[in-house]
Amino acid sequence: MKQYPEWIQEVNGELWLTENDRGNMQVSYRLKKIIFSKESSIQHIMIVDSYDFGRMLVLDGVVQSTDREGHIYNEMITHVPLSLHQHAKKVLIIGGGDCGAAREAVKYKHVTAVDMVEIDEMVVQACKEHLPSVSGNLADERVQFHYRDGVQFIAEKRNEYDVIIIDSSDPVGPAIQLFEYGFYEQIKYALKDDGIMVCQSQSPLFQQELVKGIYEKIKDLFTHAAVYQATVPTYPGGFWSFTIGTKTTPITTEHIQIQDDLQTNYFNQNILRSCFMLPEAMKL
Amino acid sequence: MKQYPEWIQEVNGELWLTENDRGNMQVSYRLKKIIFSKESSIQHIMIVDSYDFGRMLVLDGVVQSTDREGHIYNEMITHVPLSLHQHAKKVLIIGGGDCGAAREAVKYKHVTAVDMVEIDEMVVQACKEHLPSVSGNLADERVQFHYRDGVQFIAEKRNEYDVIIIDSSDPVGPAIQLFEYGFYEQIKYALKDDGIMVCQSQSPLFQQELVKGIYEKIKDLFTHAAVYQATVPTYPGGFWSFTIGTKTTPITTEHIQIQDDLQTNYFNQNILRSCFMLPEAMKL
Numbered sequence: 001m002k003q004y005p006e007w008i009q010e011v012n013g014e015l016w017l018t019e020n021d022r023g024n025m026q027v028s029y030r031l032k033k034i035i036f037s038k039e040s041s042i043q044h045i046m047i048v049d050s051y052d053f054g055r056m057l058v059l060d061g062v063v064q065s066t067d068r069e070g071h072i073y074n075e076m077i078t079h080v081p082l083s084l085h086q087h088a089k090k091v092l093i094i095g096g097g098d099c100g101a102a103r104e105a106v107k108y109k110h111v112t113a114v115d116m117v118e119i120d121e122m123v124v125q126a127c128k129e130h131l132p133s134v135s136g137n138l139a140d141e142r143v144q145f146h147y148r149d150g151v152q153f154i155a156e157k158r159n160e161y162d163v164i165i166i167d168s169s170d171p172v173g174p175a176i177q178l179f180e181y182g183f184y185e186q187i188k189y190a191l192k193d194d195g196i197m198v199c200q201s202q203s204p205l206f207q208q209e210l211v212k213g214i215y216e217k218i219k220d221l222f223t224h225a226a227v228y229q230a231t232v233p234t235y236p237g238g239f240w241s242f243t244i245g246t247k248t249t250p251i252t253t254e255h256i257q258i259q260d261d262l263q264t265n266y267f268n269q270n271i272l273r274s275c276f277m278l279p280e281a282m283k284l
Numbered sequence: 285m286k287q288y289p290e291w292i293q294e295v296n297g298e299l300w301l302t303e304n305d306r307g308n309m310q311v312s313y314r315l316k317k318i319i320f321s322k323e324s325s326i327q328h329i330m331i332v333d334s335y336d337f338g339r340m341l342v343l344d345g346v347v348q349s350t351d352r353e354g355h356i357y358n359e360m361i362t363h364v365p366l367s368l369h370q371h372a373k374k375v376l377i378i379g380g381g382d383c384g385a386a387r388e389a390v391k392y393k394h395v396t397a398v399d400m401v402e403i404d405e406m407v408v409q410a411c412k413e414h415l416p417s418v419s420g421n422l423a424d425e426r427v428q429f430h431y432r433d434g435v436q437f438i439a440e441k442r443n444e445y446d447v448i449i450i451d452s453s454d455p456v457g458p459a460i461q462l463f464e465y466g467f468y469e470q471i472k473y474a475l476k477d478d479g480i481m482v483c484q485s486q487s488p489l490f491q492q493e494l495v496k497g498i499y500e501k502i503k504d505l506f507t508h509a510a511v512y513q514a515t516v517p518t519y520p521g522g523f524w525s526f527t528i529g530t531k532t533t534p535i536t537t538e539h540i541q542i543q544d545d546l547q548t549n550y551f552n553q554n555i556l557r558s559c560f561m562l563p564e565a566m567k568l
Contacts, residue, residue: 016310024335026300026312051308052490069489072563205353205517206336231515231523233489238522239515266563274558279356279550 005044007061008034017048019062025236029053029063035130040122042174047130053234055131057098059123059169063234065098070134073200074100075267076230076275077242081163081198082108083258083272084244084251088162089113092190094150094178096167097123099135105165106140107262114143115161117154119174121147151177157190164191166199171210179210181217184245188221191247197222198244204229204282205237215284218245226251227284228275230266241282251276289328291345292318301332303346309520313337313347319414324406326458331414337518339415341382343407343453347518349382354418357484358384359551360514360559361526365447365480366392367542367556368528368535372446373397376474378434378462380451381407383419389449390424391546398427399445401438403458405431435461441474448475450483455494463494465501468529472505475531481506482528488513488566489521499568502529510535511568512559514550525566535560 008031009016015031029050036047046058054067065073078101082088089112091105097118105114118124124145127135146153150166164187168175177183178199187197201214211227219225222245232240244251253273278284292315293300299315313334320331330342338351349357362385366372373396375389381402389398402408408429411419430437434450448471452459461467462483471481485498495511503509506529516524528535537557562568 024314026310028310028312030308229515231513233521233523237515237517239517265565268564270561271563274561277554277558279555280552281549 005037005046005061007058017050017056017058017061017063029056036126038122038126040120042120045120045122045126047126055133056234057123057127057131057134060173062170064169065100065127065131065134066234067131067133069233070098070100071264072230072266073232073235073240074098074104074134075264076228077101077165077167077198077200078104079258079262079264079267080228080242080272080275081165081196081244082111083256084246084249084253085163085194085196086256088196090161091115092117092154092157092161092164094154094164094166095169095175096165098127098131099124099138101165101167102143103134103136103138106142108259112142114140115146116143117146117148117150119147119149151183151186154183154186154190159189159192161191162195164195164197166197168200170202179214181221184217184221188245188247193247194249196244196246196249198242201227201241201243203235203237203239204241205239211241211243212284214243218243221245223247224249224251226276227278227282229278229282230275289321289330289345291342301334301340301342301345301347313340320410322406322410324404326404329404329406329410331410339417340518341407341411341415341418344457346454348453349384349411349415349418350518351415351417353517354382354384355548356514356550357516357519357524358382358388358418359548360512361385361449361451361482361484362388363542363546363548363551364512364526364556364559365449365482365528366395367540368530368533368537369447369478369480370540372480374445375399376401376438376441376445376448378438378448378450379453379459380449382411382415383408383422385449385451386424386427387418387420387422390426392543396426399430400427401430401432401434403431403433435467435470438467438470438474443473443476445475446479448479448481450481452484454486463498465505468501468505472529472531477531478533480528480530480533482526485511485525485527487519487521487523488525489523495525495527496568498527502527505529507531508533508535510560511562511566513562513566514559
């Protein structure tokens with residue numbers, strides 16, 4: 001008899017993964033097999049192969065990224081700030097262990113360095129080996145991996161980055177500090193004057209107060225702030241928000257031409273425009 | 285011991301509704317109570333009260349509309365064609381038993397008549413009584429209910445409607461005819477020359493071929509055709525498509541000013557523009 005974590009059930013000889021982090025709603029995925037399953041010093045890490053979404057990265061029982069639609073989240077958290085900046089050289093990614101954001105960032109020729117600060121090395125190794133459709137088995141020499149706490153890493157940096165991407169998991173456990181005012185303040189100091197920061201900012205449907213709280217903090221610290229959205233099918237409610245802040249650069253997509261060889265599946269010129277157009281109830 | 289349909293489970297004294305129509309993915313909602321549960325001659329009809337989405341209309345175990353986000357679907361299927369038309373007088377809704385589309389349609393002063401053709405009277409009665417946040421307990425005298433088969437109803441109509449909304453359930457069981465070429469052809473004859481038709485056209489994530497097939501049929505029959513999208517959290521994958529066809533009216537949102545007293549929660553001027561801006565992989 002195999003031992004599975006509590007979010008894996010065997011039903012009639014078939015394996016199911018159930019996300020049970022939200023007490024009032026559960027989403028279950030039928031699995032072909034479990035490819036990787038290990039406890040790191042930080043969290044429980046799984047890579048599973050599912051029928052509907054292909055391979056999935058699952059941290060502490062919560063789906064983070066999948067073959068089928070991991071690109072939506074990663075393209076949106078990376079190409080929106082990099083398109084707005086237009087000539088970013090140095091990029092910092094905090095979190096982003098699936099390597100998808102780093103993979104998108106190195107599509108820009110003007111990007112000369114990407115610092116990838118991920119607290120959990122085992123996530124990166126597992127995704128490089130078992131989730132290549134998302135990680136791209138990233139081996140670009142511009143990317144430097146730092147297996148460290150993001151809060152400590154950023155505290156030493158001043159006026160250094162053109163774009164900072166906070167690609168965290170949910171604000172519970174290891175990621176909770178990445179949603180605090182003091183952390184966003186350090187991000188501001190680490191950015192150059194024309195720098196742009198972006199963070200994933202949770203679900204406008206289930207966490208409206210949290211979305212608003214993140215926006216208020218960033219608006220308070222930065223000169224310009226805005227929220228944009230995308231549909232991410234494996235995140236609760238399918239509706240996801242990102243919050244962007246800049247010290248001097250106006251957040252306007254009107255005259256922005258995106259780089260034409262990004263080879264994306266979701267992001268494009270029209271998505272860059274439309275992602276800032278929010279539903280009536282989401283207006284801030 | 286109460287008898288529940290197979291999609292309702294009692295777990296540790298609590299009721300859960302599980303959508304099990306998609307073999308590889310299941311979504312479960314924790315329920316406060318079951319408000320209405322009855323088998324009509326067409327289908328099994330339930331109104332339940334859930335923790336995350338409030339009251340829900342459930343047909344044959346599939347969630348159709350909810351307190352929390354039923355407005356997104358209903359606003360998008362109604363206000364996009366009615367905004368594009370600008371001065372629609374006569375509107376036909378086929379399906380739409382939750383009454384939400386009819387409720388949105390009568391927000392236009394220039395609309396003088398709405399024919400609501402729903403095959404299952406029990407759905408309308410249940411929603412009027414138990415799902416008022418969606419149905420608005422619709423009693424506008426411009427709305428005339430016809431409890432008939434939509435295919436038969438439309439066969440008698442020629443050059444009569446300004447806007448036709450096909451607000452069907454999934455293409456299984458009673459709704460399957462509403463996705464056929466011959467039906468869209470009758471829709472075309474029933475429309476005036478400057479008329480606009482729209483249908484819900486399923487999930488671009490899970491039913492890409494179906495979405496494409498619907499678009500191809502409408503493109504073949506009508507002069508102009510386009511697909512637009514919205515995030516509908518309780519539909520599979522959260523990502524939903526609508527397909528629109530017109531006989532003469534160009535489908536362009538550029539010079540369209542929406543009516544300013546629509547009192548919507550999702551639709552607005554920006555959403556009208558952005559809903560036609562499709563992700564790279566959805567381009568047709």
